[in-house]
Every structure is written in C-alpha cells, then in structure tokens.
Amino acid sequence: MASLSPMMQQYFEIKKKNPDTILFFRLGDFYEMFYDDAKLASRELDLTLTGRDCGQPERAPMCGVPFHSYETYVAKLIAKGYKVAICEQLEDPALAKGLVKRDIIRVITPGTVLESSMLDEARNNFICSLNVQGNRAGVCFADVSTGELHATKLSAKDAAALTEQLCNELSRFSPREILINQGALDLSALPEFIKNRLNASLELLDSEKFDSQSAVPVLTEQFHKSPEELDLADKPEIEGALGALLGYLKETERTGLESMDSIDLYSGEQFMRLNLTTRRNLELLETMRSKEKRGSLLWVLDRTRTPMGKRLIRSWVERPLLNPAAITRRLNAVEELTRDSILRDSLSEQLYGIHDLERLMSRIVYGSANGRELRSLSDAAAKLPTLKHLLKDCKSDLLCKIYEEIDGLEDVHELIESAIVEEPPFSVREGGIIKPGFSEELDQLKGDMTDGRGIIAKIEAKERERTGIPKLKVGYNRVFGYYIEVTNAYKDQVPPEYIRKQTLTNCERFITPELKELEGRILGAHDKSVQLEYELFTSVRKQVAAQMERVQRTAQAVARLDVLLSLAQVSVDRNYVRPVVNLSGRIVLKESRHPVVEALLEEPFVPNDVLLDKDENRVAIITGPNMAGKSTYMRQIALIVIMAQIGCFVPASSAEIGITDAIFTRVGASDDLAAGQSTFMVEMAEVADIVKNATSDSLLILDEIGRGTSTFDGMSIARAVLEYVADKKRLGAKTLFATHYHELTALEGLIPGVKNYNIAVKKRGDDITFLRRIVRGGADDSYGIEVAKLAGVPNVIIERAKQILKEINEGKDVSMPVRLAAQRNTEEENGQIALTPPNEVEIMERLKTLDVNTLTPIECMNTLFELSKLAQ
Numbered sequence: 001m002a003s004l005s006p007m008m009q010q011y012f013e014i015k016k017k018n019p020d021t022i023l024f025f026r027l028g029d030f031y032e033m034f035y036d037d038a039k040l041a042s043r044e045l046d047l048t049l050t051g052r053d054c055g056q057p058e059r060a061p062m063c064g065v066p067f068h069s070y071e072t073y074v075a076k077l078i079a080k081g082y083k084v085a086i087c088e089q090l091e092d093p094a095l096a097k098g099l100v101k102r103d104i105i106r107v108i109t110p111g112t113v114l115e116s117s118m119l120d121e122a123r124n125n126f127i128c129s130l131n132v133q134g135n136r137a138g139v140c141f142a143d144v145s146t147g148e149l150h151a152t153k154l155s156a157k158d159a160a161a162l163t164e165q166l167c168n169e170l171s172r173f174s175p176r177e178i179l180i181n182q183g184a185l186d187l188s189a190l191p192e193f194i195k196n197r198l199n200a201s202l203e204l205l206d207s208e209k210f211d212s213q214s215a216v217p218v219l220t221e222q223f224h225k226s227p228e229e230l231d232l233a234d235k236p237e238i239e240g241a242l243g244a245l246l247g248y249l250k251e252t253e254r255t256g257l258e259s260m261d262s263i264d265l266y267s268g269e270q271f272m273r274l275n276l277t278t279r280r281n282l283e284l285l286e287t288m289r290s291k292e293k294r295g296s297l298l299w300v301l302d303r304t305r306t307p308m309g310k311r312l313i314r315s316w317v318e319r320p321l322l323n324p325a326a327i328t329r330r331l332n333a334v335e336e337l338t339r340d341s342i343l344r345d346s347l348s349e350q351l352y353g354i355h356d357l358e359r360l361m362s363r364i365v366y367g368s369a370n371g372r373e374l375r376s377l378s379d380a381a382a383k384l385p386t387l388k389h390l391l392k393d394c395k396s397d398l399l400c401k402i403y404e405e406i407d408g409l410e411d412v413h414e415l416i417e418s419a420i421v422e423e424p425p426f427s428v429r430e431g432g433i434i435k436p437g438f439s440e441e442l443d444q445l446k447g448d449m450t451d452g453r454g455i456i457a458k459i460e461a462k463e464r465e466r467t468g469i470p471k472l473k474v475g476y477n478r479v480f481g482y483y484i485e486v487t488n489a490y491k492d493q494v495p496p497e498y499i500r501k502q503t504l505t506n507c508e509r510f511i512t513p514e515l516k517e518l519e520g521r522i523l524g525a526h527d528k529s530v531q532l533e534y535e536l537f538t539s540v541r542k543q544v545a546a547q548m549e550r551v552q553r554t555a556q557a558v559a560r561l562d563v564l565l566s567l568a569q570v571s572v573d574r575n576y577v578r579p580v581v582n583l584s585g586r587i588v589l590k591e592s593r594h595p596v597v598e599a600l601l602e603e604p605f606v607p608n609d610v611l612l613d614k615d616e617n618r619v620a621i622i623t624g625p626n627m628a629g630k631s632t633y634m635r636q637i638a639l640i641v642i643m644a645q646i647g648c649f650v651p652a653s654s655a656e657i658g659i660t661d662a663i664f665t666r667v668g669a670s671d672d673l674a675a676g677q678s679t680f681m682v683e684m685a686e687v688a689d690i691v692k693n694a695t696s697d698s699l700l701i702l703d704e705i706g707r708g709t710s711t712f713d714g715m716s717i718a719r720a721v722l723e724y725v726a727d728k729k730r731l732g733a734k735t736l737f738a739t740h741y742h743e744l745t746a747l748e749g750l751i752p753g754v755k756n757y758n759i760a761v762k763k764r765g766d767d768i769t770f771l772r773r774i775v776r777g778g779a780d781d782s783y784g785i786e787v788a789k790l791a792g793v794p795n796v797i798i799e800r801a802k803q804i805l806k807e808i809n810e811g812k813d814v815s816m817p818v819r820l821a822a823q824r825n826t827e828e829e830n831g832q833i834a835l836t837p838p839n840e841v842e843i844m845e846r847l848k849t850l851d852v853n854t855l856t857p858i859e860c861m862n863t864l865f866e867l868s869k870l871a872q
Contacts, residue, residue, distance in 0.1 A: 005053075006099050008034075008060065014087055014104060021085035021107055022077060028093070030064040031086075038063045044080060045073050068426055074108055075118040081201055084108045092429075092531065106368075107252040110201045111177025112144050114363055119145055121307035121356060123314065128175035128200075129245035131210045131237050132183030135162050138237030140245050141173045146311075146358040147259035147365075147552060151238045152266050163187045164689065170198060171276040172318055177201040179248055181210045181240075197276070205244055212236035215243025222246055223261065231265055238265075256366030259548060272320040272645055273662035273693070277686055281665040281701075282638055283596070284317050297639055300595050301648060303569045305348060307356040308555050309562025316563060320645035322659055327581045330564065330647025333398040335578055337568035338649070343390065344572075347565055350387045354380045357555035365545045371424025371433045371537065374544065377551075378416035381409040384554065391561075398564070405557035407550045419540045428537050431530040442532050448525040455518060456482070469493050474515070482519040483509040567648040574598070576649035579640075585658040585697065587612040587641065587734060593651040594636035595643065606772035607652070610637050612734040614696060617755055619726045619735040621744055622774070624759030629772045630738040631667060633759075634701045637736060638663050641699060658697075660734075664690040665701040680708030684717075691724060691731065700725060700735040707740070712862045715741045726751050745778030843870050 004012070007027075011034060015023050022041060024031035033041045034052070038061045042049040051059030065073045074084050086108065090101040106112075111127025119125055124143045131138040135158060140151040154169065156162035167190065170178070178200050184190055185204060194200050208214065216227055219242060227233045232242075242263070249257055280288060287295040293302075298317050304310045321327050337344055355376040363369040364377070384406060391403040424433045436443055460474040469490045476482050480501055486494055487507045498510035570576070574595070591607035598605040606629075611617050622630050640650045644657040666686045687705065694700060705721050706714030718741055725735045732753075737744075748756045760773040846867065 010099060010102060014102065018085045018104060018107065021083040023085050023087055024065075024070065024074070025087045026067060026089045026102060027064070029067055031067055031070050032062055032064040034060050034062050040082075041073075041077070044082075045076060071115045071117045074115070078108060078110050078113065078118065081110070106255075106366075109177055109252055111142075111175060112249065112252045113176075114145050114359075114366060114368060116356070116359060116363075119359070121359075122310035124148065124173075124311055126173050126175040127177045127179070127245070127249075128170065128173065129179045129241040129248075130166065130184045131181055131241035131244065132162070132166075132187065133237055133240075134183070135159065136237050137162060137166060137184075138235065138239070138241035139166070139169055140238065140241040141175060142245055142249070142260065144249065144253060144257075144260075145362050147261070147362055148264070149260050149262065150264045150266060151242060152268075153235050153238055159187055160189075163189050163193075166190055167193045167197075168273075168275045170194065170200075171279070172274075174198060175200055177203065179203045179205050179244055181205060181207050181244070183207075203248075205248070209244045209247055210240035211243070212239040215239045215246075218243045218246050222257065223263070230263060235265075253366065256362070256368075258545075259362045259365045259552070261549065270319075270322060272322060272642070272660060273698075274318065274320075274642075275664070275689070275693075277689075278638075278663050278665045279318070281667040282635060282642070282663070284642070285314065295596060295600065297596060297642070300574075300599050301567060301570055301643075303566040304562045305351040305565075306354045306558060306562045308358055308559035309351075309566065312559040313563045313566060316646045317642070320642050321647070322645070322661060324581050324583060324659060327645055327647050329396070329398045330567075331578055331581070331649075332396040333564045334568045334571060334647060334649060336394060336396045336399060337565055338572050341572075343394075344565060344569060346390050347387070347561065348569070350383050350390065351558070351562055351565070354383055354387075354558060357551055357558065361545075361548055361551045361555070364541055365548055367538075367541065367545075369541060370426060370428050371420050372426070374416050374420050374541065375422070375424060377544065378413050378420070381413040381416075384408045384558075385410065387558070387561075398560070402557045402561050405553055406561075407554045409547070409550065409554065412544055412547055412551070415540060415543060419536065429530070429534050431526075431533045434533045434536050439532070439536055442529060442536065445525045445529040445532065448521050449529065455522075459515065459518070467493055467495055475509075480509065480511075481523070482515050483511055484515065485509050564647075567646075571649035574651060576651050577653060577655060579644040579650050579652075579655035579657045581644055581657050581659065583659055584656065585614040585734075586656055587637065587658060587660075587699070588654075588656040589637070589640060589650075589652045590655070591653040592636060592640055592655070594632050595639055595651050597632055597636070598651060608633060608772075608774040612637075612699075612736075613658075614728075614732060614734070616753055618728075618732060618753035619722065619737060619751075620755055620757050621722070621747065621778070622736060622738045622757045622759070623740070623742060623745060623778050625761060629759055631703055633774055634703065634736040634738060635667075638665070638699060638701055660699045661695055661697040662693070663699045663701070664694055665703075666690060666705060667701060667703045683708050687717075687721060691721070694725075694731060694733050696728070696732040698733045700733050700737075702735060703738045704740065705737070712866060715743060716862055719744055719747070722747060722754070723751060726753050728753075742778060748778075843867055 011023075011025055014025070015037075022033065022037045024033065026032075032052075038049060041047060042061075042063045045063075045065075047063040047065070050062050052062045053059055077084055084107070085104050086106050087102050088105045090103055093100050109127075111125065113119055113125055125145055126141045126143050129138075129140040129142075136153070136155045138151065138153055140149070142149045150173075152169070154162065154165045156165055166184075166187070170193075175198070178194060178198075180191075180202065182204070191202060194202055216239065219230065219232070219239065220226060223230060227239060232239050246257070274282075274284070279285065283296045285296055285298050286293055293299045298314060301317065302310065302313050304313055321330075337347075357377065357380055360369065360373050360377045360380075363373055385408040388403060388406045388408055391399055391406070394400055394403060419435060419438050421433060421435050425431075434442055436446070456474050456476075460472065463474070463484060464470060464472045469486055471487055471490065473485050474482065475485055483501055484498065485507050486509075491508050494508070494510065498512060500508060501511050502509040587610055589610035592610055593605045593607050612620065622633065624630055636651075640652065640655065641657055641660050641663065643650050644655065645660065650657075666683065683705070687702075690700060690702075702721070702725075706716075706718040708714070709717070718739055722735075722737060722744065725731045725733050745756045747754050755776070756778040757774050757776060758778055760775050850863065
C-alpha cells in the first residue's frame with residue numbers, strides 16, 4: 001500500500017469496504033474501474049482494457065465509462081446479477097486541497113434500482129425479505145423507486161405447505177431481489193423455485209439481522225411509530241423481515257428512505273387467491289407461449305395514461321377483491337364514468353402527459369434527481385388543478401375521495417417554474433440550470449461573465465483618452481491574464497502606476513490594480529456561478545422533497561383515477577355490463593363472452609350462458625370435440641369473475657357474481673423436466689393442490705383430468721375427482737369439468753349437483769362445423785377423427801382410424817393380432833407351443849395377482865370391464 005499513489009490508496013480503502021461489488025470510481029468525467037473489477041467489466045461490457053501508473057512497477061488494469069451515460073452500463077451489469085457501488089467525488093476538484101474526497105453514495109442492486117432508464121414504467125421493481133421461522137414466515141416487499149412497502153404473515157401445517165404459499169406470494173409480486181435467512185434456505189424447494197421460475201437475485205443474510213427485538217428501534221426510527229401503533233406487536237416474523245430489509249436498504253441506498261413512510265399490512269382474506277398456475281393458465285398478465293402482453297386480460301383492460309396507473313391496474317388484476325362493499329365502490333365509480341362521455345374524454349386528455357410522480361418524487365427524496373426530472377414533476381403538477389376541478393361534481397364515493405386526495409401542488413409548480421430553466425442540462429454541477437431572476441447574486445455573477453468584453457472595451461477607451469496613447473489596447477492570455485499593451489513608439493507616455501508584466505519585440509505589456517481586480521471578478525465569475533447554481537438547485541430539490549407526503553398521496557389518487565377511467569372506457573368500447581356482486585355463491589351469466597378472444601377476433605364472438613351455484617348446479621360436465629371451444633368457455637367464466645371482483649364491467653348481457661375466494665385451474669399439459677416430472681405427474685400435482693386448498697366458495701376449472709395415463713386409470717381418476725369436488729361434505733366447489741370420457745356423463749342423476757353440457761356441433765358426412773354454443777346434455781361423440789381430418793392428418797391415416805374405430809365399436813379386440821404374434825414369437829424362441837389361448841393365460845395371471853379387498857368399487861368395476869373385454 002505504501003508504494004501506491006495516494007489516489008490508488010484511497011481506491012483500495014473504499015474497495016475493501018465493498019468487496020462484493022463492482023466499484024465505479026469517479027475520476028473527472030469518467031467512472032473508472034481497476035484491477036479485477038476492470039477485467040470483469042471489460043469482459044461483460046465489451047470495454048477496452050487499458051492501464052494506469054499507480055506507483056508500482058506494473059500498471060494497474062483499468063477501464064472506464066463516461067459519467068453522464070453510466071446508467072446504460074450499470075443496467076447491463078445488474079441484469080447479469082452483479083452489484084455496482086457508485087463512488088462519487090464529494091467536493092469540487094478545482095477547490096479541493098490535495099486529494100479529492102470520495103466515498104460510496106449508493107450500491108445499486110437488482111432490487112434497489114432508482115434510475116428510470118433501468119426500470120419498466122408499467123411494473124414495480126420489488127425487493128423482498130423472507131423471514132422463515134419454522135412453519136411461519138414474515139414476508140415484505142418494497143419498491144424503493146415508488147416508496148411502496150407491503151408485508152404479510154404466512155403460516156402452514158408443514159414445510160411443504162409453507163413453501164407452496166411462499167412460492168405463490170413471490171410469483172405474484174415477482175421481486176428482482178430476495179433477502180432470506182437460513183430458515184428460508186432450509187425449505188429446499190424454495191431456492192430452486194426462485195432460481196428456475198423467478199430469475200431473481202438471492203441474498204442470504206445473517207440470522208441476527210432478522211431478529212424481531214433488534215428490529216424494533218429500526219422500525220421506530222423509520223416510521224416514527226411504535227410496533228403497537230404499526231400493528232406489529234403480535235407479528236414478530238414481519239418485524240424481523242422488515243428490520244432486515246430496512247437495514248439492507250440503508251447499507252445500499254445510504255439516504256432517501258424517507259419515501260417509505262407507511263406499511264401496507266395485508267392478509268390473504270382481502271384478495272382472491274390466484275396461484276401461479278392459475279395466473280399462467282388464464283393468461284392474466286401475459287400469454288403462455290410468447291410471454292407478450294398482447295393476448296392477455298391486462299392487454300384488454302389497460303387503457304391507462306400514466307405510469308402509476310399502469311402499475312396499479314396490474315396489481316388490481318393480480319389481486320381481485322373479496323369485499324362486496326369495496327367492489328361496489330369501484331363499480332359505482334366506473335358506472336359514473338361510463339355514463340359521462342364528456343367527463344371521460346376530459347379526464348383522459350388531462351391525464352395524458354402526467355409523468356411518473358411516484359418515481360420522480362423518490363429520486364428527488366434520494367437526492368439523485370436532476371433538473372430535467374424536476375421539470376417533469378412541474379409539468380405533471382401543472383395538470384393537477386384542472387384534473388381536480390373536473391372531479392368536483394362527481395357523486396360516487398370513490399371519485400369524491402380521489403377529488404379530496406388530489407393536491408394541486410401549485411406551490412411546487414411555481415417554485416420549479418421560477419427556478420429551473422425550461423431545458424436544463426443533464427448534469428447539475430456544470431451550470432446553466434437556474435433561471436435568470438431567481439437569484440440576484442447569480443444574476444450579478446452571470447452579468448460579470450457576459451459583460452466582461454464590454455467592461456474591457458470601456459477600460460481600453462478610458463486609458464487611451466487618459467494617457468493619450470492612440471494604439472493602447474487591453475488583451476488577455478492564459479499565462480498572464482488581462483494586460484495593457486503599448487507599442488514601443490509610445491512607451492515613453494506610459495503612466496508611472498502601470499506595472500510592467502512582459503516585454504516583447506515591438507511592445508510592452510502592463511497591468512494595473514484595477515485591471516487585476518477586474519480579472520479576478522471575470523475569471524472567478526464562472527466557477528462561482530456554477531457552484532452557486534448547484535447550491536440553489538439542491539436547495540430547490542430539498543424544498544420539493546419536503547412535500548413528499550403530498551406528492552405521494554396525489555400520485556396514488558391519480559393512479560386510482562387512471563385505472564377506473566381505463567375500466568370505464570373499455571366497458572363502453574366493448575359493450576360490457578355492470579355485474580351484480582354479492583354473497584349468493586351463484587355465477588349467473590347471460591350471453592357471456594371471452595374478453596380476450598373477442599378483442600382478437602374480427603368476426604362476432606358466439607355468446608353463452610352460465611349457471612353455477614352451491615346446490616343443484618355445482619358441477620358442469622362439459623363434453624364435445626377438441627377445438628370446439630370447451631377451454632375458451634371455461635376460461636371466459638373465470639376471467640369474468642376476476643373482472644367483476646376487480647370492479648370492472650363484464651362481457652355479458654347480464655351478470656350475477658357471488659364472491660369467489662379462489663380460482664384453481666388444471667388446463668393443458670406440460671412437462672416439468674427441470675423438476676424431473678412427467679406431464680401426468682404435473683397434472684396430478686396440480687389436482688392435489690386444488691383439492692387441498694379449494695373451498696366451497698372457490699371456482700375450479702378442470703380440463704381433461706386423467707388424459708396422461710391409461711384410459712381406465714384416467715377415467716377412474718377423473719370420476720373420483722368429480723365425486724370429491726361435488727360432495728358438499730368434502731368440498732362442494734363450483735366446478736367446470738371438461739372431459740372426453742363420455743362415460744362420466746352418467747353421473748348426472750347419480751351425484752347431486754352435477755349437470756351435463758356439451759358444445760353443439762353440426763355434422764355433414766365426414767365434415768363437422770363447430771357452433772360454439774353450450775347446450776344441456778352430454779355429447780354423442782368426440783369427433784376425434786373428424787378433428788384430425790380438419791387438422792390436416794393424411795387421409796390414409798384417417799381411413800385406417802375409421803376402420804379401427806368400427807372394429808372396436810363392434811366389440812372386436814383390435815390388439816389381439818399384435819398380442820398373438822408376440823406370443824408366438826416368444827414360444828418359438830423357447831421351443832414351446834402354447835396349449836392355452838393367450839387371452840385365458842393373461843386372464844388367469846391377472847386373477848391370481850388381484851387382491852379384491854384392496855380395490856375401491858370404481859376399481860372393481862373397471863377391472864371387471866377389462867377382464868370381460870379380454871374374455872370376449
């Protein structure tokens with residue numbers, strides 16, 4: 001260390017405190033990286049690796065990026081999972097005595113990004129803290145870019161159930177970074193889920209950082225309230241998670257945590273349960289295949305104009321409400337907006353151009369906002385008084401509340417307008433950011449800078465007249481500064497008060513006390529003005545930061561208005577109807593339509609009715625051919641329920657929605673190769689999750705249960721599941737059950753609450769037409785061969801399939817020739833000839849190994865059916 005230059009000694013001292021980060025070390029107009037950091041950054045960012053003399057024989061490896069464009073490079077490193085420490089110059093190098101002071105101002109991690117260029121304005125950027133204690137857990141989610149802070153407590157009967165709850169909660173918030181304790185690491189499936197499904201950065205913290213007692217002073221300091229006032233006194237798991245999270249944020253952000261001034265304590269009882277599988281199958285936020293927004297429910301509903309609104313509508317779609325009164329308040333507001341097209345248009349026009357108040361305010365509070373961001377806040381504030389005025393005569397409770405919560409922020413707008421130029425520079429330390437007239441002192445300094453030439457010209461004219469030297473002139477160079485130049489022909493007329501500064505071949509140069517004083521004023525004016533502008537700017541930024549609570553409250557109100565307006569506009573454009581939302585437990589829809597498919601289709605969508613309740617219409621068995629619309633029908637019912645419970649009108653001519661506490665889906669088929677699970681295993685795992693977690697108030701969407709195994713096994717499982725979900729004593733949930741097992745239609749009349757429905761099909765010869773209508777009764781055929789023909793399967797295969805189907809329907813065992821051939825081959829190899837028909841051998845072998853006492857009635861029936869077929 002002793003042989004290193006002072007600057008490199010400073011670098012190593014700072015680097016030693018932040019060993020797990022890439023250190024961006026500010027040197028002039030660049031952030032430089034040295035040694036291993038330089039090699040890594042050079043490789044990851046494709047930068048040229050150079051070297052720097054540092055007082056040692058070998059040059060230090062070095063690379064750098066311009067400070068004004070560092071965000072682009074940091075974003076790439078963060079995306080690759082690295083942490084970046086920003087080491088800034090804490091004083092002006094021109095004014096510093098000796099080595100410039102430097103220190104870390106913040107550490108940027110995936111969950112602590114503030115820069116707008118690194119963030120998606122339509123999504124929150126959450127960091128999560130998990131405090132797992134046995135079968136209980138405290139979970140906290142924070143978005144430092146908006147100041148949001150959410151927390152909840154989870155508990156379960158065993159580790160597997162807790163893991164499942166945590167996975168669902170994490171997938172709903174999709175955090176970029178997760179802080180965990182050892183207890184979370186002990187849930188072996190959890191880290192695997194985070195790595196494979198969430199692609200989030202994982203940080204294991206010491207267990208003592210999650211200590212609830214140690215967290216109390218941290219929480220009190222942050223929120224200025226006691227745990228009792230925060231409603232955390234009986235929630236030690238949440239206290240520990242919050243303490244660890246806030247401690248981590250203070251280490252990384254250093255300043256600005258004032259924006260997190262409240263906690264949203266939520267519970268599962270507030271929102272509909274939608275697990276990861278359901279959200280994916282229903283394509284709430286993105287499509288399953290392309291992962292695009294287009295084609296999702298969010299795509300249909302999102303007409304928001306502001307970034308705050310885009311984030312909020314996403315949250316509403318993911319968290320439908322369970323309280324009928326809260327849903328009704330939203331529906332009342334949406335209805336009022338649907339009835340007034342002039343108000344809708346005026347509000348929409350006023351919302352357009354309102355920038356991201358939440359994130360702008362967070363950057364201002366953190367002290368990282370520049371002049372452009374203050375101007376963006378001012379531009380947004382300029383629209384608020386008119387926006388508020390438009391809501392003045394609204395009648396619905398929610399719109400009236402929004403009216404009260406919107407602050408015009410006139411004083412904030414006036415301050416920024418008077419202080420900051422219309423097009424401020426990117427940097428806040430180079431001047432040109434403060435408007436003329438804001439500071440008399442600054443105006444004087446800038447006057448000295450701009451009027452310097454005029455003052456010099458006046459001095460030159462005055463000195464010529466005073467001395468009588470006609471060719472006297474005042475000049476300037478960098479070495480001597482300002483001077484008076486007199487040619488040799490007139491040097492005898494030089495006044496005695498002139499001080500000789502330089503002798504040239506044909507002239508002499510002099511200075512005077514007046515000229516020296518003027519030089520100091522003019523040359524120092526620029527540096528002084530730049531420093532004063534920075535001080536004035538930071539003062540304005542602090543004054544705006546002091547209004548944080550007003551701005552955040554206004555931003556939240558604007559976001560709610562934006563979402564309600566979006567739902568109203570979609571409802572008008574798509575001819576949606578207001579649903580009746582109650583506690584009846586019924587789902588009654590007339591002429592319902594799929595909101596997404598309808599938006600994508602060019603031709604009219606075929607509507608269908610729905611009747612589900614807790615009594616005679618608990619389970620609907622839906623049969624019909626593939627591609628006829630069974631899955632679309634079931635999904636549209638689920639989506640309509642979600643739409644109603646977020647407070648939106650729905651695609652139907654009338655709708656009654658009884659509060660649904662959860663929606664579970666078993667749709668489609670897919671392997672989970674990473675977990676070593678087959679399609680059938682995934683299917684059964686999802687079925688197990690559904691029957692364990694659903695209630696009588698849940699809605700189940702079950703599509704083709706049992707298709708991943710043999711016909712009789714699959715049919716048995718499908719029937720057993722149907723019996724279970726239909727049984728009021730066991731579950732009794734409202735269920736839509738699509739199946740190709742036509743034998744299950746016999747359950748109507750055998751099991752109370754089960755009704756048959758089918759997709760109407762029109763058949764002409766070998767050709768079929770899907771009518772897309774749901775009608776009562778079971779389907780008379782699966783039309784599988786006809787669908788195969790529609791899909792383009794070669795005709796030779798189609799004809800052979802028809803032949804095989806005919807033989808099966810006639811009672812012939814089409815597999816017998818195959819089995820006989822295999823039997824003969826085996827006998828010939830062994831030199832034996834079978835004396836007993838192969839079917840009888842197989843029947844006898846199965847009977848010998850059959851334990852009748854262990855079979856259920858349905859298994860006995862299926863086994864008898866199979867043996868009967870063999871005997872025939």
